[in-house]
Structure formats: structure tokens, C-alpha cells
Amino acid sequence: MSQLAGKLGIVFGVANKRSIAWAIAQAWHKAGARLAFTYQGERLKDNVEELAGTFGADTLILPCDVTKDEDIASVFKLVGEKFGKLHLLLHSVAFAPKDALEGRFVNTSREAFRVSHDISAYSLVALARAAEPLMTEGGSIVAMSYYGAEKVVPHYNVMGVAKAALEASTRYLAYDLGPKKIRVNCISAGPVNTLAARGISGFSEMLKHYEAHAPLKRNVVPEELGATGTFLASDGAAAITGQVLYVDCGYQIMGM
Numbered sequence: 473m474s475q476l477a478g479k480l481g482i483v484f485g486v487a488n489k490r491s492i493a494w495a496i497a498q499a500w501h502k503a504g505a506r507l508a509f510t511y512q513g514e515r516l517k518d519n520v521e522e523l524a525g526t527f528g529a530d531t532l533i534l535p536c537d538v539t540k541d542e543d544i545a546s547v548f549k550l551v552g553e554k555f556g557k558l559h560l561l562l563h564s565v566a567f568a569p570k571d572a573l574e575g576r577f578v579n580t581s582r583e584a585f586r587v588s589h590d591i592s593a594y595s596l597v598a599l600a601r602a603a604e605p606l607m608t609e610g611g612s613i614v615a616m617s618y619y620g621a622e623k624v625v626p627h628y629n630v631m632g633v634a635k636a637a638l639e640a641s642t643r644y645l646a647y648d649l650g651p652k653k654i655r656v657n658c659i660s661a662g663p664v665n666t667l668a669a670r671g672i673s674g675f676s677e678m679l680k681h682y683e684a685h686a687p688l689k690r691n692v693v694p695e696e697l698g699a700t701g702t703f704l705a706s707d708g709a710a711a712i713t714g715q716v717l718y719v720d721c722g723y724q725i726m727g728m
């Protein structure tokens with residue numbers, strides 16, 4: 473059975489074929505969902521058109537810089553015109569200036585802190601607010617987080633603080649939107665080799681560390697994030713909201 477047959481969704485955060493957003497979008501599509509996509513700017517337009525275009529020539533693909541309220545408004549207006557309603561939203565968007573992802577957290581500038589939180593955490597609130605009027609039959613909003621939200625991961629720095637804000641926002645949004653049967657959850661993924669991950673100083677060491685220390689003795693693969701994303705989007709997760717699900721080969725349970 474197609475778990476997501478008849479569901480309409482929108483995906484934020486595809487940059488290329490390695491993007492976690494693309495893994496989850498493929499899984500949602502395979503499960504029967506019809507999807508719209510956004511891309512951050514002209515630089516990524518061709519990539520996203522090439523990937524999302526494989527789902528059909530009429531796939532809605534729109535520009536959206538999540539720091540711009542007018543972009544968000546225009547995306548949801550056009551999605552409303554095309555779909556009439558919405559069931560699924562994937563938030564797979566994060567950014568911190570490169571120099572904030574190396575060295576000491578104590579040196580984080582006011583501007584780096586502001587930008588990281590705006591793009592990586594506030595955007596979930598803005599997107600959820602814009603999606604709410606279209607989620608008339610209830611919905612599932614999924615955001616991507618990382619363990620650096622709760623424990624110190626060297627070099628993750630301000631992004632860990634932004635992920636903590638993202639996870640707390642997930643809980644407050646789950647409370648606000650629950651009466652409308654809109655669920656909001658985070659997937660906390662183990663490290664995956666993507667464009668954003670390569671911006672974190674010492675990222676390849678992280679992959680090796682997880683392989684050595686996670687109970688499953690390996691790193692998560694994108695298809696597994698797709699499978700969890702599909703579960704959270706499906707009716708199987710109908711009573712799950714405000715949660716952070718760890719898809720990290722068990723790393724989060726370890727104390728040493």
C-alpha cells in the first residue's frame with residue numbers, strides 16, 4: 473500500500489542529490505505523495521529542476537530564501553493555487569557562516585548568531601505559520617536536527633545552539649498546531665556527507681567517530697532518513713508530535 477497516497481507536500485532544502493531533503497523527497501514520492509519543491513537561489517535552480525523534474529514535468533519548483541517573508545508568502549500562495557491544500561512540509565534548511573563553525577564558540581559574532589538562528593530555526597516557525605491555513609485536513613511537518621543541540625560537539629558551535637532553538641520551536645509549534653491535527657517533529661540525524669556537512673570543520677573525523685562508537689558501528693544512510701521521514705508523515709505516526717527522533721545508529725544513547 474502507498475502510505476502517502478493522496479498527500480500533498482512541500483520540500484524545503486534540496487541543494488543537490490546528496491541533500492537529506494532529496495532522500496526524504498524521494499521516499500515521500502515513492503510512498504505516493506505529490507510534491508512541490510523550493511530552491512534557495514538561482515545558483516541551485518538547475519540542480520533542483522533536474523532532480524525534482526524527474527517527478528513529472530508539471531512539478532511545482534519555486535525560489536525561496538527563507539530569510540525573506542515575501543518569498544515565503546509567494547511560495548504558499550502559489551502552492552495554494554496549485555494544490556488547494558497541503559499535508560506535508562519538510563524543513564531541511566540550515567546555515568551558519570563558515571568561520572562560526574570552527575574555532576571557539578565564545579567568539580561567535582552577533583551577526584553569525586543572528587543569521588544562523590534566522591535561517592536554521594526561525595524559518596521553521598515562519599514556514600509552519602504559512603502552511604497552517606493550507607493544512608485543513610491536518611498535516612505533518614518534519615524538520616532536521618542534530619545531536620549538537622543537546623551536547624557539545626566541537627566545531628558545531630552556533631549551529632548546535634540554533635538546533636536547540638529548532639527543537640524547542642518544534643515543541644511549541646506542536647502545541648499550537650495540535651488542535652488542527654498538524655503534527656511537528658524533528659529527525660535528529662547522524663552525520664551524512666552533504667554540502668552543509670562539509671562546511672563543518674573536522675567533519676570526516678565525525679563520520680569515523682560515529683562508526684567506531686555508535687552501537688550499530690556504522691553511519692546512517694540517506695535512505696534510512698527517507699524511511700523515517702515517511703513514517704513521520706504517515707498515519708502510523710498519528711499520535712507522535714513535538715518529538716525528536718534519533719536516526720543515528722544509536723549514538724545518542726552513549727555516555728562514553
Ligand SMILES: NC(=O)c1ccc[n+]([C@@H]2O[C@H](COP(=O)([O-])OP(=O)(O)OC[C@H]3O[C@@H](n4cnc5c(N)ncnc54)[C@H](O)[C@@H]3O)[C@@H](O)[C@H]2O)c1
Pocket residue numbers: 484485486487488490491492493511512516536537538539563564565566567591616617618660661662663664665666667668669
Ligand atoms: N548532513 C548532516 O550530517 C546532518 C546531520 C543532522 C542534521 N542535518 C540537517 O539536515 C538539514 C539539511 O542539510 P544537508 O546536510 O542535507 O545539507 P544541504 O547543504 O544539502 O542542505 C541544506 C539546505 O539549506 C538550504 N538553505 C541554506 N540557507 C537557506 C536560505 N536562506 N533559504 C533557503 N534555503 C536555505 C540550502 O540551499 C540547502 O538546500 C539541515 O537542517 C542540517 O542541519 C544534517
